[in-house]
Amino acid sequence: MQSAHSNWWETPVYLVGWLVSSLLCILDAVLLRNALLSYMIWNLARTMNAASGQVTGPSQFQLSSSVETVDKVALLVLLCIAIAVIIWIENYIRKGIKLGVLFKRLGIVVGIEVVIIAVAVVLPSIFTRIK
Numbered sequence: 457m458q459s460a461h462s463n464w465w466e467t468p469v470y471l472v473g474w475l476v477s478s479l480l481c482i483l484d485a486v487l488l489r490n491a492l493l494s495y496m497i498w499n500l501a502r503t504m505n506a507a508s509g510q511v512t513g514p515s516q517f518q519l520s521s522s523v524e525t526v527d528k529v530a531l532l533v534l535l536c537i538a539i540a541v542i543i544w545i546e547n548y549i550r551k552g553i554k555l556g557v558l559f560k561r562l563g564i565v566v567g568i569e570v571v572i573i574a575v576a577v578v579l580p581s582i583f584t585r586i587k
Contacts, residue, residue: 466553473562474549478542480569485534487576492530494580496523 500523545565552561 466558469562470549470553470558473558473566474546477545477549477562477565477569480566480573481538481542481545482535484569484572484576485531485538487573489527489531489534491576491579493523493527494583496526498583 549558549561549565552558
């Protein structure tokens with residue numbers, strides 16, 4: 457379904473849709489980082505309980521330092537992936553205008569991002585319930 461020209465309202469819808477999807481993409485990255493951090497803290501607590509809480513001194517510093525390092529690297533990687541996805545989303549939505557499927561493509565993008573947000577919000581609560 458090719459349209460010869462776009463309607464005047466498609467450009468503002470495209471820009472607002474791209475802005476919203478970009479913000480959701482950044483939110484995805486931050487919430488996934490939170491889920492990863494929750495998992496690392498849960499795993500650290502499990503490790504310390506297995507050692508009967510006797511982790512002290514240099515090994516305690518090493519554990520907390522490694523969690524902090526993995527957290528910062530994960531945040532960097534997730535945000536780089538988010539930037540790449542934002543660029544891809546812009547192209548995907550822009551081509552949707554030419555094909556006449558702007559709203560369908562916006563719905564797909566926002567739907568996927570909402571599912572990722574839901575998973576990233578549910579995962580930390582799962583980790584806190586597992587003993």
